[in-house]
Amino acid sequence: MTEVLFYHLTAHPLAKALPALLEKCLERKWKVVVQAAAPERVAALDDALWTYADESFLPHGAEADGADETVWLTTSDRNPNGAAVRVLVDGAAPPDLGAYERALIMFDGHDPDAVDAARAQWKTLKEAGHALTYWRQDDDGRWRKQA
Secondary structure: EEEEEEEEEOOOOOHHHHHHHHHHHHHOOOOOOEOOHHHHHHHHHHHHHHOOOOOOOOOOOEHOOOOOOOEEEEEEOOOOOOOOEEEEEEEOOOHHHHHHOEEEEEOOOOOOOHHHHHHHHHHHHHHOOOOOEEEEOOOOOOOEOOO
């Protein structure tokens, strides 16, 4: 089964927290698909990944760019770059995760609806037999494993 990691955003917003996790994936030579719930979020993440740090670059693309990028941003359940990691944001519904080594579910801890949706996803994925872990940001934005 796929290893599923839940990331509870409390200190930093998604646009700041996501690039660091993507860099960790790329260090491991994993391709990644980031699935958002809306095209507007894909556009915002596309912009954020170009500008999040002066000294870094994350190779990425979106639907209009083609499918050969290491990090792919989408609203669909497709895996056009053969990614090993699926990142789900904004409550995006996970596709069949069996094709992935790892899935990351990132949710805004300041949004009660997002927290409720993440709890529902946790329950569904646990019942499906996936290995789950829960990570929460500390006040400095570092990830601390909680479960």
